[in-house]
Amino acid sequence: MPRPSSREEVVAAAQDRFHRRGYHASGVKDITDAAGLPKGSFYNYFASKEDMAIETLRRYGQSRQLHRLGDQAVPPLQRVSEHFEFLRADVVNFGIGYGCMFGNFAIETSEHSEALRTFVREALGRWVGALAGALRDAQARGELPAGRDVDLLAAALVRAWQGALLHARVLGDPAPLDEFETGTLEPLLAKEKA
Incomplete structure (x- = not known):
């Protein structure tokens, strides 16, 4: 059985961290720790921190x-x-x-x-x-x-x-x-x- 994607947890953690701490004060490890995932798993979902930030901003805009x-x-x-x-x-x-x-x-x-x-x-x-x-x-x-x-x-x-x-x-x-x-x-x- 395939493992469920943790992308949503990463995005939610990133949005919270970016909003509360800012872009520069929120590292990839900080975000993956908040999502309960190893840092390396981040790159299964995003090519870069910048790409992740764009996704969080897109979702923020929808809200x-x-x-x-x-x-x-x-x-x-x-x-x-x-x-x-x-x-x-x-x-x-x-x-x-x-x-x-x-x-x-x-x-x-x-x-x-x-x-x-x-x-x-x-x-x-x-x-x-x-x-x-x-x-x-x-x-x-x-x-x-x-x-x-x-x-x-x-x-x-x-x-x-x-x-x-x-x-x-x-x-x-x-x-x-x-x-x-x-x-x-x-x-x-x-x-x-x-």
Whole structure:
């Protein structure tokens, strides 16, 4: 009988280690030890630590639930608000000090790994695109002015969120995430008054 693959255990351990400790502070041995496997077994599943990091980032991206931004059963601006509420709850539940894996990798690896930088850039682009799609839906429903540049607005929201999250990490307090909602999200999504 073939032995079951331990790839999932390696990926889960890598995602936890990368998120909690960062890319450079998480070695292959540390990850395989956490998965309960010998170090050499890692190479049965991944060619390199960088390849494993890309897989963990891909899975992290799937956990961000971007598909919900396209849910036509929910009003568009509600989708956007609920998206950031979900992200806030996830950050608080996991631990504010650990931040967002995309932001962490952007800071830690962008100068050293073209493959990781490219993956993070594309992942952030998908996030901006999903937000822009919901904002376009809001324009079509008259919830946002037709002339508003929703691509720019979506990019600004992602960048503001990442900045608020970084500030929350520094303070060890979710207050900047709340300030993002009241000081950035709500004003940017408000209908312009005639």
